[in-house]
Amino acid sequence: MLRLKINGREHVIEQTLDESTPLLWVLRDQLGLVGTKFGCGGGFCGACTVHINGAPTRSCQLRAADMADLEVTTIEGLAGPDGRLHPLQQAWIDHDVPQCGYCQAGQLMSAAALLREKPQPSDADIDAAMSGNLCRCGTYTRIRKAIHSAAAAGRRRT
Amino acid sequence: MNARLEPLTDHSVAALMRQAEGHGSVMPVSRREFLTVSALAGGGMLVMLGTRGVAQAPPGGGPPGAPRPVQSLAPNAFIRIEPDGAIRILSARPDIGQGIKTSSAMTIAEELDADWSRVTVEQAPVDASIYGSQNVGGSRSTPMSWDPLRRCGATARALLVAAAAQSWGVPVPECRTAASVVTHVPSGRQLGYGELASRAAALPPPDPASLSLKPRSEYRIVGTPVASVDNRSIVTGMPLYAMDVRLPNLRYAALLRAPALRAIPVSGNYAEVKRLPGVRDVFTIEGAGNGGGEAIAAVAVIADSTWAAFTARNALKVQWDRSKASTDSWSQAGRRARELAKTRGSQVLRSDGDVNAAFASAQRTVEGFYSYPFLSHATLEPQVTTAWMHDGGIEMWAPAQTVDVARPWIAQLLGLPLEKVTVHLPRIGGGFGRRLMYDFMTEAALVAKRVDGPVKLVWSREDDLQYDYYRVGGFHALKGAVDAQGKLSAWQNHFISFSADGTSPASGGNMEPAEFPLGALANVHLSQTLLPLRTRTGPWRAPRSNGLAFPSQSFIHELAVAARRDHVEFLLELFAGMPQSSGQGLDPARAAAVIRLAAEKSGWGKKVPRGRGRGMAFYFSHAGHFAEVAEVSVDAQRKLTVHRVTVAGDIGLIVNPLGAEQQVQGSVIDGLSAMMGQRITFEGGAVQQTNFGDYPLLRIAATPVIDVHFVRSDAAPTGVGEPALPPLAPAVCNAIFAATGVRVRELPLSLAGYSA
Ligand code: FES
Ligand code: FES
Helix, strand or coil, rough: CCCEEEEEEEEEEECCCCCEEEEHHHHHHCCCCCCCCCCCCCCCCCCEEEECCCCEHHHHHHHHHHHCCCCCEEEEECCCCCCCCCHHHHHHCCCCCCCCCCCCHHHHHHHHHHHHCCCCCHHHHHHHHHHHCCCCCCHHHHHHHHHHHHHHCCCCCC | CCCCCCCCCCHHHHHHHHHHHCCCCEECCCEEEEEEEEEECCHHHHHHHEEEEEECCCCCCCCCCCCCCCCEEEEEEEEEEECCCEEEEEEEECCCCCCCCHHHHHHHHHHHHHCHHHHHEEEECCCCHCCCCCEEECCCCCCHHCCCCHHHHHHHHHHHHHHHHHCCCHHHHHEECCCCCECCCCCCCCEEHHHHHHHHCCCCCCCCHHHCCCHEEEECCCCCCCCCCCHHHHHHCCCHHHHCCCCCCEEEEEEEECCCCCCCCEECCCCHHHHHCCCEEEECCCEECHHHCCCCCEEEEEEEHHHHHHHHCCCEEEEEECCCCCCCCCCCCCCCHHHHHHCCCCEEEEEEEEEHHHCCCCCCCEEEEEEEEEECCCCCCCCCEEEEEEEEEEEEEECCCCCHHHHHHHHEEEEEEEEEEEEECCCCCHHHHHHHHHHHHHHHHHHHHCCCCCCEHHHHHHHHHCCCECCCCCCEEEEEEECCCCEEEEEEEEEEEEEEECCCCEEEEEECCCCCCCCCCCEEEEEEEEEEEECCCCCCCCCCCCHHHHHHEEEEEEEEHHHCCHHHHHHHHHHHHCCCCCCCCCCCHHHHHHHHHHHHCCCCCCCCCCEEEEEEEEEEEEEEEEEEEEEEECCCCCCCEEEEEEEEEEEECCCCHHHHHHHHHHHHHHHHHHHHHHHHEEEEECCCCCCCCCCCCCCCHHHEEEEEEEEEECCCCCCCCCCCCCCCCHHHHHHHHHHHHHCCCCCCHHHHHECC
């Protein structure tokens, strides 16, 4: 049995799992949180990015069994509990970032962690924080724009 | 602009189809497209736009003994006008990320004269309980085109106007429409579409010949920037993709495929693997089908989770009979091509004028041997299909673009009547040509036959890179001349490509005799040699052109340099002398216009910052004219920085500028990604690349500024997903030459030590 805290909720997995099972597949296959995507399984693409205690991490490279005492946040938990979108999600919509959309959950999780660390990131900050997230469709130009615009929206609010 | 996405409630395609069929009258809007109109149960009107289809032969010829093509009526879109004036457009076809669903809805709404803020465009979700049994062949191979979409909107509008005129007892010509309202001009009376919808649904269909379409000056929706209608569900992580399908008692399958095509599993540690935790079954599947639907011989593992299936698959030890297996070798092909390059090639594809005489009298001649590699599609969503045999049929969820081909094939494979094959079409996590194939559906069907309940076949990234239908590599031995006036006077190309059957070139590995610049020159010799190949090939973004543009547009630059001429001037001179009809739809005036626009916007001819170089390339493909200018610098370690790419394109009228710009940005990044470090190599019939570690995608830091411009055009809109890609590689290589004096003739750039 495995207990996980995901998006502020306790989840219990009754099934016995191989202890090597990555968090990614527990999220997707056991818990039905399929917003976190499988792109490579090798730590290359970042499609599987989630937050572990706030830090962006590739869930295909983490053993679910090691997550017991940690806070996991997935794309399903990025918006507020009232359904209010995270400023980045809104910026992604406004700037029409997605093409096929498959990489975007991972992109958003990396960007959200960046803005928490650096509310006003420079281009170099964006390059560094987002370099682990591949997009096959080539949406990088708009990702950069959307991060800047979400940062600007944050500036206006404070 | 407010195209929102709302959750579906009663919008199952099957239910909508039943309703649309209830009315009976089928109005043609084109040779293949038709409309039906019916009244909605609670008031309002339902219009279905569909395709009257005959299934086409699959790419690659289709399975032997394939069933006869079927007549089918496939819905493409439904338009619901609710009594409260809300207009809902539901797409029954998958979106692969090219934004076609959004631009189609814009086109319909324009001619309908709809209030766009009341229009919602909906994505059919993956959830089977909502989507119902969608037994349709959503045909992506015949995309809805500009005219039928407009006629669809105009027909609905004509019915609404007729309903208003009837209720006022006034003649139709006295009525006008704007933003979902019909106005009787003389009296100023008004009725909204919602109020008119039920009445309109009961009227006889208008005579198609009487429909009038809007002049472009009156467009209010087409040509404005609209964000994709699926964005909200994407950014909140909704289950949209085939990879996200979940069903009760779902099992998971992974395949260990033959290490080389046509190898056959002989024996293995199946019993041992079957005892691993979470594993339900292990069995072999024979190869089946061919062309785009070919399943390779494999050993299948069925397990309780994807991870258990992957782990058990990796524990398989299988002995293969390789006596009939492919022994394809990329390194040998390269060596053979270099030898052949010294010859002129036996199969002549085109011969105009006298190249030898032109070479003899040339001021300068130039020779260059160019090559480009095989490429994988590497869609970020790996191939995946869920299949479930139940109630005497099969139900499938697949990222499929050619369902009208795949369905009859699956029916034949399983010995089922066509109506017993149900295919659901979720959103697709990237296409680039890969999803025109349906090998993953064949595999899933063969697996599902052996599993009690639904089973999801998931490809790992390694599977995806190693069992693709690759963009075919190629070699070009070029020789060209410039005359005493500095004009391009002769062009000779021995094109070395591949063939599976010894006579016809591999998919994407052919050259048309009119390929630019061949139609623009007086002295041309084009010949071809085909090397044997068993590795699977298929269409990849901008098929054919994605390879051919690099050698030809680099070589034109080589000749411009040899003639000591400005590249832009040299290119424009080619078009000045080119007859209108010599290049498969290439229009010399449109070509010259995009070249001039790219030159102007990029500052061509002006000083470049120190250490940088600018390079230009033009290409015409997929009905689009594109010119691109790259500005680059290269440091002492050959780190390449692409600072800026200026794109000028002509794709006719632009329906959605936001979507069009996005496709161009994507094409530039895709082109750069491929040329920097991507190549698929194979030895002993086996592909050597394994994951994104050795098949790298471009990262955000290496992304240039991309400056996109479109020529204003009234020509009918053409696709923008492909034609911006081909000019990118030659533009960058020409810029590298301008910056450093080093000519690149082999891709990817990483082979010569360049890095991003
Ligand atoms: S799926 Fe985890 S990094 Fe690619
Ligand atoms: S949007 Fe398709 S992979 Fe990023």
